[in-house]
Amino acid sequence: MEQLEDFKNAELLNALKAGDSAAFNEIYHQYRKKIYGYAYHFSRDGEEAEELTQDVFVRLWENRSKIDPKKNFEAFIYTLIRNNFLSTLRKKAREKVYSEENLKYEQSFNTIEEELNAKETKQIVHKAIESLSPQVKKIYLLSRNGHHTHEEISQLMGISKNTVNNHLKKSLGILRKYFSTYSPETILSLLLIMLC
Incomplete structure (x- = not known):
């Protein structure tokens, strides 16, 4: 068998x-x-x-x-x-061994890359803001940098709340268009900055 x-x-x-x-x-x-x-x-x-x-x-x-x-x-x-x-x-x-050796390099590289991306994004945002008309720019800066409400901006500038709202919408539209034209890959960063 x-x-x-x-x-x-x-x-x-x-x-x-x-x-x-x-x-x-x-x-x-x-x-x-x-x-x-x-x-x-x-x-x-x-x-x-x-x-x-x-x-x-x-x-x-x-x-x-x-x-x-x-x-x-x-x-x-x-x-x-x-x-x-x-x-x-x-x-x-x-x-x-490879991952342990490269982890520290990747971490430092990622930090540097993030800093450079943030700096570049801020420069593009600054240029975009500078492209706004003086009144729209002032309202945008009071809202985003000064953290003023629409009501406060309305009182500070002597204009209606509705006008403030319209100018802010206009500024955001212009900024989005600027970013999509000059830096489409960083549009997400712009949106985050605009929301903050």
Whole structure:
């Protein structure tokens, strides 16, 4: 009975070696649980063991020409798992070192980049505000920088609340148009500045 099983496995492995996908599917169904068990033994993590298992089958298909049906197939599989696991560990170690080294560089770069973007945005906002007519500009600055209410601006300038409201709407429309023309990529920053 054991000889018949060995003959059947050798036939299956020869078919796999020749690129037979049905043979590959049969081997997948026969060995999947065992390979998962080996992978879990190495990783001690179900998700990682599942990844390793899938990876082993991909590598098995890619390396099918190296299969020797006369040799112990399980030893071949075990070697694939071990090598794959060690490769994964090395990759994770390199990624950890890389990410730790680059995290500090990225943080300082992001801070500098944010400062430059904020400075550039403020310059564009300043130019946009300078493009407003004197009265509209004064009302905008009293509202946004001076934090005055429409009522207070109305009293300060001796104009109706409705006029203040219209001038503010006009200023925001002009600023939006200015930004979309001169700096469309920073329109979000403008909106944030205008809302603040």
